[in-house]
Amino acid sequence: MGTKPVLVVHGGAWAIPDEFGERSIPGIKNAVKSGFAVLEMGGSSMKAVEIAVRALEDDTMFDAGHGAVLNADGYVELDAIIMNGKTLAAGAVSCIRNISNPVTFACSVLEKTPYVMLTGMGANQFAEKLGIPQVPVEELVTDHAKAEWEQYRKYKQTVKSLFNTELVHDTVGAVAIDCEGNVACATSTGGITNKMVGRVGDTPVIGSGGYADNLVGAVSATGHGESIMKVTLARLILFHMEQGDPGSNSCPGAGTRAWISCIPDECKTPEEAADSALHYMEKRVHGRGGVIVISKTGEWTARFTTKRMAWGAIKEGVLMYGLNPGEIIQEIIKPSK
Amino acid sequence: MSSPPPPSFSSLGCGSVLNEKGEVEMDAIIMDGKSLASGAVSAVKCIANPIKLARLVMEKTEHMLLTDHGANLFAKAMGVPEIPGEKLITERSRERWSKNLEPDSNPQEDPGTVGAVAIDNEGNVACATSTGGLTNKLVGRVGDSACIGSGGYADNHVGAISTTGHGESMMKVVLARLILYHMEQGMSPVEAADTALNYMKTRVGGLGGVIVVSNSGDWAARFSTKQMSWATVKDDQLQYGIYTGEIHTSSVAEALESK
Numbered sequence: 170m171g172t173k174p175v176l177v178v179h180g181g182a183w184a185i186p187d188e189f190g191e192r193s194i195p196g197i198k199n200a201v202k203s204g205f206a207v208l209e210m211g212g213s214s215m216k217a218v219e220i221a222v223r224a225l226e227d228d229t230m231f232d233a234g235h236g237a238v239l240n241a242d243g244y245v246e247l248d249a250i251i252m253n254g255k256t257l258a259a260g261a262v263s264c265i266r267n268i269s270n271p272v273t274f275a276c277s278v279l280e281k282t283p284y285v286m287l288t289g290m291g292a293n294q295f296a297e298k299l300g301i302p303q304v305p306v307e308e309l310v311t312d313h314a315k316a317e318w319e320q321y322r323k324y325k326q327t328v329k330s331l332f333n334t335e336l337v338h339d340t341v342g343a344v345a346i347d348c349e350g351n352v353a354c355a356t357s358t359g360g361i362t363n364k365m366v367g368r369v370g371d372t373p374v375i376g377s378g379g380y381a382d383n384l385v386g387a388v389s390a391t392g393h394g395e396s397i398m399k400v401t402l403a404r405l406i407l408f409h410m411e412q413g414d415p416g417s418n419s420c421p422g423a424g425t426r427a428w429i430s431c432i433p434d435e436c437k438t439p440e441e442a443a444d445s446a447l448h449y450m451e452k453r454v455h456g457r458g459g460v461i462v463i464s465k466t467g468e469w470t471a472r473f474t475t476k477r478m479a480w481g482a483i484k485e486g487v488l489m490y491g492l493n494p495g496e497i498i499q500e501i502i503k504p505s506k
Numbered sequence: 507m508s509s510p511p512p513p514s515f516s517s518l519g520c521g522s523v524l525n526e527k528g529e530v531e532m533d534a535i536i537m538d539g540k541s542l543a544s545g546a547v548s549a550v551k552c553i554a555n556p557i558k559l560a561r562l563v564m565e566k567t568e569h570m571l572l573t574d575h576g577a578n579l580f581a582k583a584m585g586v587p588e589i590p591g592e593k594l595i596t597e598r599s600r601e602r603w604s605k606n607l608e609p610d611s612n613p614q615e616d617p618g619t620v621g622a623v624a625i626d627n628e629g630n631v632a633c634a635t636s637t638g639g640l641t642n643k644l645v646g647r648v649g650d651s652a653c654i655g656s657g658g659y660a661d662n663h664v665g666a667i668s669t670t671g672h673g674e675s676m677m678k679v680v681l682a683r684l685i686l687y688h689m690e691q692g693m694s695p696v697e698a699a700d701t702a703l704n705y706m707k708t709r710v711g712g713l714g715g716v717i718v719v720s721n722s723g724d725w726a727a728r729f730s731t732k733q734m735s736w737a738t739v740k741d742d743q744l745q746y747g748i749y750t751g752e753i754h755t756s757s758v759a760e761a762l763e764s765k
Binding site: 246256257258259263264282283284285286287288289290291292293294295364365366367368369370374375376377380394395398399400401404405408412453454 | 525531541542543544548549567568569570571572573574575576577579580643644645646647648649653654655656659673674677678679680683684687691709710
């Protein structure tokens with residue numbers, strides 16, 4: 170089989186305090202290893218990103234599934250997306266309650282409905298029909314999330330100040346390429362502390378919180394949700410990577426040599442594309458965030474404009490992870506068999 | 507899109523397609539090309555003008571999208587009147603709903619989405635889109651019209667788009683943003699729209715229609731479906747059409763007189 174599988178995960182881009190950072194890394198490593206095990210056995214990138222994100226949802230260190238933050242009414246409202254780069258099929262859920270693994274539910278939307286996105290009470294009713302177990306709120310909420318919620322209610326912090334001071338837990342995500350060259354992405358979140366009831370951020374919005382296309386690559390985003398949406402960050406990064414690529418169907422003159430504006434200098438690597446888009450987001454709409462990106466050839470990157478982002482990647486027997494800008498720690502790992 | 511004076515309900519809110527339970531459930535988005543600010547609502551019920559609620563999301567909150575129950579709570583907080591659901595249902599929408607309850611029906615068409623794009627005399631572009639979605643859709647199904655980049659997008663650096671058609675296909679290709687990407691690469695609105703619609707047809711098998719305005723005031727109304735009702739006013743000239751290749755022209759003055 171042609172492609173060497175790669176998996177990258179993130180656990181949120183924000184001003185992660187030291188003790189959180191230390192405690193995030195084991196969760197990141199566990200998630201990337203779980204997801205990569207799927208790829209090693211010849212499994213699909215879709216399955217790999219779902220498994221990786223489930224591991225992060227089950228870990229209360231991260232703001233997704235268990236450990237999610239509370240909205241203004243003290244409830245947990247969850248969003249997630251998963252996308253298949255081969256078919257462009259996607260499943261997304263927004264503002265769902267009492268479900269442990271929103272990413273798996275998003276997968277059900279993709280596989281069991283003709284739709285891309287389900288929301289709110291309708292989504293929860295559909296989950297019930299599918300027999301997805303509803304868990305009580307208490308099971309999803311941590312003491313920390315409750316304490317943070319109480320603090321924000323007291324001081325009436327807003328989204329803007331939250332992202333400026335970056336005092337918020339964040340989203341989790343994964344991108345992968347499997348041995349058949351299929352890419353996929355998945356992103357999951359509990360949103361922002363004390364958000365308005367019904368607030369939906371970038372995570373479940375296709376093209377913003379995530380996007381995957383075999384012709385280019387896959388992206389999962391985290392950070393200031395509203396800013397990510399304004400620039401449709403995931404899709405923007407892939408546009409940068411597409412520019413000047415003769416193989417891309419969405420480029421002008423695709424399949425012919427009649428390029429209108431093929432500028433070789435514009436053709437960007439995942440890192441250049443990510444930096445360019447994040448820089449644009451900061452300049453144009455004053456928002457910060459982080460992304461993980463994988464290209465159709467298996468190149469990957471983890472980039473962020475926030476103080477920190479917990480991330481991990483496995484490629485060719487090497488586990489890499491980091492937290493601080495420019496930091497890449499490597500470990501050789503044994504095959505899981 | 508302008509709303510009628512209260513209390514009549516002649517916007518899409520009234521007459522929209524119905525979800526599987528026979529209720530009106532709507533998505534809408536509005537976007538400001540200058541700041542990239544945007545407001546959207548998804549799965550809202552009992553609101554006559556969802557686009558107005560979307561605008562309130564943009565102007566009165568720091569968020570971009572409110573959904574379902576939360577959107578309705580916000581509407582209440584803003585003093586937006588809640589209309590009894592039955593008042594938004596018309597004979598036609600009920601008939602269509604009944605017909606599509608038949609087991610062999612396949613309600614894929616999107617007869618109800620409306621939208622607008624504009625450029626003002628300061629060169630600011632904007633877009634707005636509003637819909638009841640797919641007839642007989644699952645409760646809670648959200649289509650492209652609430653999703654920034656899919657149902658609409660506006661950026662003063664390029665232009666503005668509003669889309670209509672098979673929602674899921676438009677989401678898969680992030681249609682509005684894709685068209686603006688082509689325009690950024692140098693295509694005209696017509697070329698960009700046709701390229702993107704053709705891509706959507708070949709890649710995901712979906713049909714749709716778009717209206718586009720560039721930041722220099724060029725515009726296009728293109729569709730891969732059999733028909734799309736559209737109209738444009740530019741330089742005191744009104745143009746409109748329904749079927750492929752059809753363009754009627756008259757002066758705005760004439761059109762107003764004949765009304």
